[in-house]
Amino acid sequence: MNGVDIDNKVVVITGAAGRIGSEYARAVAAAGAVAVIADTSEENGRKLADEIIANSGKADFELLDITSKESVQRLITVLTERYGRVDALVNNAYPRNKRYGARLEDVTYEDFCDNVGTHLGGYFLTSQQFGLHFQKQGYGNIVNMASIYGVVAPRFEVYEGTRMTMPVEYAAIKSAVIHLTKYLAKYFKGSNIRVNCISPGGILDAQPVEFLDKYRAFSLSKGMLDPQDLTGTLLYLLSDMSKFVNGQNIVVDDGWAL
Template identity: 45%
Template sequence: MEKILENKTLLIAGAGGLLGSLLVSKVIEQGGKVIAADINQKAMSERLESIGINVKNKHLTLASIDITNEKSVEELFLKYSDIDGAVNSTYPRNKTYGAHFFDVSLDSFNENISLHLGSAFVFTQQCAKYFKSKNTPFSLVNISSIYGVIAPKFEIYNGTPMSMPVEYAAIKSAILHLNKYVVAYVNDSRFRINSVSPGGIFDHQPDAFLDAYKKNTHGAGMLDVEEIAGSVLFLLSDNSRYVTGQNIIVDDGFSL
């Protein structure tokens, strides 16, 4: 069976996270080489090993990146000469992130916008600069969300301490348009940016929430992170050569 990422080198930012670590494994399975980057290289390495990845694999390079630091992002791209694409699966946020709407201060809102949307901007900008300097095809996948596309269904949070952060909705919707802006600005078929927008991903949320969420899907409920990977791999591959500025929603009908 054809491996769709054969001879490609992909940078995965946030490779110590739930989605990022899985993508490391999936890219290698599909014949690609991975530069796995995160702010805490030791924790990332431990996470990768915990899901069965040999961190000494010849197809894997571990790197450090502080996605919220412009210099750190610039230096990472200067360090490598053969990157064919990237995934930004990072999720930077402050300590007050996740507060209910009326409890969010302007300072906290602005800080989270700066951390998450600001870092998405600088990472996307550096991908575009990298493409311009190397002049070879490049595919970037940013991670958005169903809540970057539709309004939250607040009723599913009833009876739980959870809420859908206002910052999250603002950031994830902005990322979708940032993608379109940058690919329109670069204006070259070889440079592509797309997003994948997952529905809820299972991470041991309260039962009341899981039950309410499931009733809004076609039966699957919260998705396993594995369900998101296929769309990302497709967008990184040459099978999506002229797909650009698009958003693939993976949510089992939640947003319908």
């Protein structure tokens, strides 16, 4: 136990086979909850569930495509039959197409719509479907993954000299996720459903040293964060310690956006 009481809660984490999601799943299971690893990546998702179970945690892998209503509804049905309830949804998947990550001048209208549609549209779809289920159930908790780039304008200077950039779709998606969070929190007024979001700074992933140095110059201590640096905030939002925190965006960025 980590001092937060989420024992035996059923927590769906979309994109849990990925970098941040896998640490979320480990942390949720370590706190005694059932980590439902819901991802399009079956191989990585099953491997993670096996690892958590081998460490005496509770985990399930379920194939999920957040852009398919049928897939989302199937997941809700399967979990309700298996556990009798779903306590929380963590919207953490990161859909993007092969051309994602281009500079502004190279982004086509079609690719912009595709990437915004799958990512933001997927978060809408899962929130809508789980939200309706939570209404019937009488309670629920949704945590959305946003980003500091949904809060502040890009610092393009930290990417200079690298092949990296901050995609225009990402700014549109993540700022919208923050406002979608507020919309949903208000929409579900009186339903015992909370909706909050987490806006992390950059996460370490073998980025070029010159970028890391430029990025760190804006940070107040560490610089780019590890996925483990986000888990405390997630557990807090999933637990009753944050019972009256609703419609909020919690920035976890080592002060980078100040």
